[in-house]
Amino acid sequence: MAGTYRDLIVYRDLAEEVQRTSDVRASVSFRHWIGKVLYLVVLEGHRRAEPPLTALVVRRHDGRVGEGYKAVLEVAGEPPITDDLARERHASAARLDCYRHFGATLPPDGGSPALAPLLQQRVSKQRPPVPTPRPPCPNCFLQLPRTGVCDSCG
Numbered sequence: 001m002a003g004t005y006r007d008l009i010v011y012r013d014l015a016e017e018v019q020r021t022s023d024v025r026a027s028v029s030f031r032h033w034i035g036k037v038l039y040l041v042v043l044e045g046h047r048r049a050e051p052p053l054t055a056l057v058v059r060r061h062d063g064r065v066g067e068g069y070k071a072v073l074e075v076a077g078e079p080p081i082t083d084d085l086a087r088e089r090h091a092s093a094a095r096l097d098c099y100r101h102f103g104a105t106l107p108p109d110g111g112s113p114a115l116a117p118l119l120q121q122r123v124s125k126q127r128p129p130v131p132t133p134r135p136p137c138p139n140c141f142l143q144l145p146r147t148g149v150c151d152s153c154g
C-alpha cells in the first residue's frame with residue numbers, strides 16, 4: 001500500500017490481511033487488538049528510522065487515522081496533537097513520506113499530502129460560518145459596530 005501513491009487501507013481490511021497472512025484467526029473483533037499490532041509496527045518503523053506506515057491506516061466510516069495516530073507522535077517524541085483535523089493533516093504528510101520512502105511512483109510534481117478522500121469530501125462540504133449581519137443605526141443607517149452603539153451618532 002505504501003508503494004502506491006495515495007493508497008490507503010482501512011483498519012478492518014488490514015485486520016483481515018493480518019489474520020490471513022499469519023493464519024491466526026482472532027476470536028474477538030479486530031477493534032480489540034489491531035491497535036496493539038499497529039503499536040508494534042510504529043515501534044519497529046521508528047527503530048528502522050522509517051516514516052510511520054500506520055499513517056496509511058484509516059477508519060472506514062470517516063477516513064481518519066483517529067486516536068491510534070497518537071502512538072506515532074509519542075514514539076517520534078513529538079507533542080500530541082489535540083485538534084482532529086491538524087492530526088489528520090500531520091498523518092497526510094506522513095503518508096507522503098511513506099510513498100516516497102517505499103518507492104511509490106509519484107506524480108511529476110513530487111506529489112502532495114492528501115486527506116483520505118472521504119474525509120476530504122467532508123471537509124470541503126463544511127461552509128465557512130456566515131457572519132450574522134448587524135442591524136443599521138436607525139438614525140444614519142450605517143451598520144452598527146459590535147457594541148450596538150453608533151460611532152457617529154453615539
Ligand SMILES: [Zn+2]
Nearest residue numbers: 137140150153
Ligand atoms: Zn448612526
